[in-house]
Amino acid sequence: MSLRVTRLGHLGDGIADGPVFVARALPGEVVEGEIEGGRIARPKILTPSADRVAAPCRHYKGCGGCALMHGSDDFVAGWKVDVVRTALAAQGIEAEVRGPATSPPASRRRATFSGRRLKSGPVVGFHGRGADTVTAVPGCILVEPALLAALPVCEAITQRMGSRKGEIRFRVTASEAGIDTDFEGGRATDGADRVALAALAEAHDLARLSVEGEVIVERRPPRQSFDGIGVVPPPGAFLQATAAGEAALRRAVTDVVGGARRIADLFAGCGTFALPLARQAEVLAVEGDPALLAALDTGWRHAKGLKAVRTEARDLFRRPLLPDELSRFDAVVIDPPRAGAEAQTAALAEAQVPRIAAVSCNPVTFARDAALLIGAGYTLDRVEVVDQFRWSPHVELAAAFRANHIPA
Template sequence: MSYRIDRLGHQGDGIAAGPVFAPMTLPGEVVSGTLNGQRLADIRIDEPSARRVSPPCRHFKACGGCQLQHADDAFVATWKEDVVRTALAAHGIEAPFRPIATSPPQARRRATLSARRTKKGAMAGFHGRASDVIVEIPECRLLHPDLMRAIPVAAALARETASRKGALDVAACLSGGGLDVNVTGGRALDGPLRITLAGLAEAHDLARLAWEGEVIATRNSPVQRFGNTQIVPPPGAFLQATAEGEAALLADVMAAVTDAARIVDLFAGCGTFTLPLSARAQVHAVEGEAAMIEALDIGWRKAAGLKQVTGEVRDLFRRPLLPDELKRFDGAVIDPPRAGAEAQVAQLIAAAIPRIAYVSCNPVTFARDAAALISGGYTLSGLRVVDQFRWSSHVELVADFARM
């Protein structure tokens, strides 16, 4: 039986009437295959789309790391912008879009690899599409060339420390000192394991190796640079996925609050926005993880020429900053996780802060919060989709709001 693909879903799968979900297909294509429930398998492309291209990576069909390598770049850019437009339209919102900022191939500077011990040694890579099977990726087109060194590191960690019953998650990030690695999902630390891990850090020239967040070895400082400031983040701390994506987000954030002299940075992390902003404004950083605020504070104290930065450890979901705490600021930056920031946005509205820069990784919760801001007297001045996760279905954006 044949199916005509009507659209792409939020996970990047083609959707035909039914609905029938068909991965690696595009709108307008006629396809056939074996229907398992609502999902089409063994897909044949009977009538291809003009937007279809040959995937640049030979691992694409098996690997689950990318969903959209079969579409040309212009299609992916338009689709990601339309995901945001659709989310906003559900709340009756139209917004002026700035040009999308797409990171280049081989730009990802952090990734979490899965690694498993095998009969013959070990394997490491990404999970297969809709599977827990590990797919090795020796020619990945997504990861930065320097990050590719993490693949043999992950395999060595599994070979030397893991059982064959479970996989390790190996989070690796490029830093100024080399590879910064944090392993989760492994067995409990003991003396022999610490010795083994220290040897692996030495053998693979790692900047830092941590096990379940506990630092085992630091051979070179795993510094990250935010503006003119260097910080050492805690193991496994959140960082933007690409340098190009971070730069695009930062440029729009700084433009949104350009006239502010006192800024509050909510969900501040280790200071991605706080520290560059402090070159021209006083900034109060609020973050739920104490180790991130500590890293931010140490970095600011070691830097020169910055205005005052203060930090606060606070769960902004349970205890959002209230209007009397916000009234001293004339600009706000907010970068919440996927759940958005409904409670904190309500307090920003009550405080009537003149300018707000909102960074989001979830168009649906962003649209909800944007609707609240607009109802509260703000104008959505501009929005940009920032595609750090090239060839994936993941959508990020940065928007600025001004009080009328």
């Protein structure tokens, strides 16, 4: 039986009537294949879409890292913008949606690789689509070449620290000083392991090597630059996936809060927005992880020409900043995790902070929180879509909110 794909789901699968999910299919395509559990895992494409292209990566069939590499760049870009529009429409919101700003190939500066020790030797790479199998990815065209150069040391660590039953996860980040690697999932390290791991870091010229956040050796501080301001994040810290994506988000945020004298940066991380904004304004950076704030504070103290940056370690889900705390700020930047920040947004709505720059990695929770602000009298001026997870269904955005008593 043949089926026609009508749309894409939020994970990038095609969806036909039923619904039946069709792996790596595009809207308008006619497919056939065995349906198991409401899904066709290996469809035969009978009528391909005009938007279908040959995947440019040789690992595409076995690797699950890029779900949309079979779609043209224009198609994927348009689909991501539509994802945002659809999420807004579900909340009854209309707004100008711009973009996307798409990061180029080979620009991912951080990645999580999986490692397994097999009878044939260690294998390090990405999981196969919907599988526990690890696929080696030499020549991957998604990540920076520096990350690929780190695969041999990850393999050596897997051989020493891995088990036949378990898996090691490597958080690998490119820094100005070289590769920063943190791993978890191997057996417990003893003294001999620490010596051996330090030797591997030396042999492979790592900047830093850590295990579950505990530093084994730091040969050079793995410095990151936030618009020219240096910060050394703690091991495994969150970082925007690409430099181009970070720059696009920063431009959008700066455009919203430009001219403000006092800014609160909520879910500030280690200073992606707070530190560059301190060139123009006094900033309060609020973050739940004290280690991230310590890195931010050190970066601020070593930078020149910045205004005052205060930090506060606070769980904004359990203890959001209250309206009386927010009322003294001219603008707020908020960049929550995927769950959004419903309680904090409600406090912002009550406080009527003049301008809000909202950054989100989940259009659905963003739209939910946006509805709270709009219901309290804010105008959503625009939404900028940012695609720093190229070839994936992941969508990020930055939005501009204005209290209605503030002129456009």
